[in-house]
Amino acid sequence: MGPLAVNEIISENTNLFLAFIIGIGFGFVLESSGFSSSRKLAGVFYGYDMVVLKVFFTGAITAMLGLLLFSLFGWIDLSMVYVNPLYLPSAIAGGVIMGVGFILGGYCPGTSFCGASIGKIDAMIFIIGLFLGVIIFALGYNLWDELYMAGYKGEPKISTALHLSDGFFALLMVIIALAMFWVAELAEKKFPREEY
């Protein structure tokens, strides 16, 4: 059955319409969880507000388990679901540069649009920065395309790389996440502050 668009059960235009609806859900959940506040987001790096860690990992695990269950029930063909390709050097370099952007700007791209949607001027400026960053990447593309294209490893799954079944890896992730949530709750008690 699923993915609906890949199996051509729904038309291209229906798919784009649903993208808009899903986007509304995405923006609504991010904003109502407090992801429209850069100081709340940055809290994850200082322990005073661990909302990013809690929402992010609960979200990843929920979707991960949901996909495995959907696959088990025959509702989705996981081989048709997009798995991000791995180009190891650029994945690390890009991630490090994004980490610098995160600690400087306090937002990531998705959350900055959320912040801007409720009137955060710093988020709007961050978005201008995002466009500049993409334009710089595009203009200088020939300077870093070698790094960008280096070390292609296909679309590996972490479970396969660790020689574990998908289900067992998901169970491990749940346990790791629960441990992190426990630490997160302790950190928030240790570094209390007012709500932003």
Add this chain to the structure above:
Amino acid sequence: MEEKEIKKTAGTKYLNPYMGGVLLGLVLLAANFVAGRGLGASGAIKSVVVSATTVIAPSAEEKSDFVKEFKQTHHGNPMKTWLVFQMAGVIVGGFLSGAIAGRLKLKIEHSPKITSRKRLILALLGGIFFGFGSQLGRGCTSGAALSGMAVLSLGGFVTMMAIFGTGYVLAYFFRKNWI
């Protein structure tokens, strides 16, 4: 469904983070079920930039390997892509949530230890870094880290650890901007 959750937690300012996480996971699951791909944000910015290049500088378009690379993986109008529609939804959804919770307000949010001007300069710089990094890393916190993790992508886990690892390493030096 989401509205009901808001009412339930009306006493607090924000949704319970674990409830927010479950709802986020369900949205991500829906994206995969419908489109066979996860959520994203930076991809929509890339679409806009490619689209603008096509309009403003069609001659640059043919020369640019960046645009060529985009066109190899995307067909038709660069604005008619899944992530552009999804990000339009994000703006609407964020606005609705903020409106319901009474958080709509034009303001510059920053630590009392820094000025608004410094906050805006840092936000611009941060955006430039994040925008650049999201292209090099083929996706941002949404598309690479969150969505990648949900489909057990090794790349997603690598990018997630690189983003947050770097944040933690640098956090001490930038503490004044946040705490």
